[in-house]
Amino acid sequence: MINIRSIGFAYSNLSPLFKNFSLEISRGETWAILGPSGCGKTTLLYLLAGLRFPIAGSIEIDGERLTRPRPHSGLILQDYGLLPWSTVRENVELGLRVRKFYGDDGKHAPINFQPENSEAYWLERLGIDTIADKYPAQISGGQRQRTAIARTLALEPDLLLMDEPFSSLDEVTREDLQSLTLSLCAEKQLTLIVVTHAIEEAVVLGKRILLLDEVPTRTAKVFENPAAGTEGHRGSKDYQELCNLLRREMQHETA
């Protein structure tokens, strides 16, 4: 589904984050991108979202070169990106309103887009229907993240990109939303790519974990984690071992 071909990327006047970097991601896979601050994981997500562009190489999704945000990709940011002046309901409807604003032009919105589920379905599905008329400032961090997820899923994407989505949440809410994200991805057959700096989160969410630990990144250091998302995986022996392995890898690189 995603083909990253020999990309290079650097912010102006800064040393490059990626050099000749390639990676392939298949449809329906769940990936976690793990690494310390400044390693380029959020940049990679923005490149995949079509919000930034490589200075060398190319990124293709479903055989099409990425030149702008793709209507079938959904992005959820760390601070949720909710409009403070819109209620929960209006925020959930936002993507649909943007699509109506442009019409089915194939550029900003897919041609003949007919959402399978209404905004009311997503409000209920994410358990935020009771707070639909509240503003983001009136709800908790977990509810804000649920709103952001509902807003993105209402557009029925096939690729879900998440940037440190649960980092500012308490542990119980975080685990709850991690499980919800995995079940929604399985239900809707989404390809999931989550950026995180938390090893445990990467091991819970990613069936494949991409570790970015040296700048510039040239090769993809990928760890297989096939049990991710299965019942009882969190806290299991495999889970602990992979967490320890990743911790050693990250410590080794930063030492």
Next chain:
Amino acid sequence: MKRRDVLLAAVALLVIWQAAAMIVNLPILPQPLEVLRVFFRELRRGDMLIHFAVSLWRVTAGMVLSVFVAAPAGLAIGGSKRLDRFFSPFIYLLYPIPKVVLVPVVILFLGIGDTAKIAILFLILFFQILVLVRDQASGLAPQLIQSLRSLGAGRRALFRFIYLPASLPAILTALRQSIGTAVAVLYITELSATKYGLGYYIYYKGSTLLDYPAMYAGVIAMSLLGLGMYFSVDWLERKWCKWKFVS
């Protein structure tokens, strides 16, 4: 702020005025009850209502015009780094100039009619709104913009769904901050070359007819004009920016 507190403050000011009038005991400072009596008499039988309407028209026209020109300009400049780089030096130089000193220049160019008076009010409000809206638009969290872009929004949708609603409080704040100055400048512009407007009314009653209670009645009318506009902006903010008042 509670309405009761505002009412109490108004009563306190009237009491201070009454005390000052009793102490001074001169015709140039009549007692508030006498002024209020004249105020209502002038409203019913005199021509104060016409003067009030003319002043209201001039200040409203200046405000509406400045909002419709300055707000889109501020949004465009704040939303584009290139435009900001080009226009910011001009704004930097022009913003601090006290626009009231341009009154004679504007009259020379636009004559002595309503156009000049509205143009001066426009000049004062324009820069206030422009600067506040530009700063609001350029200071928007990049995550908010990226988030909407990821939902498919291009430049037009960004303006419709982010820049415009985000700048609405800035527009209203600029209006609120400028109302006092606008009404003051309105008074100055109505002192000459007109026979209508509260500025003319106050000056004529006080300096020509020496009718001090009527002059103070004009001052009350002008204060009510400013206060009414202030309350209107507050009302609009509560109606359009509900999210700012939630807890």
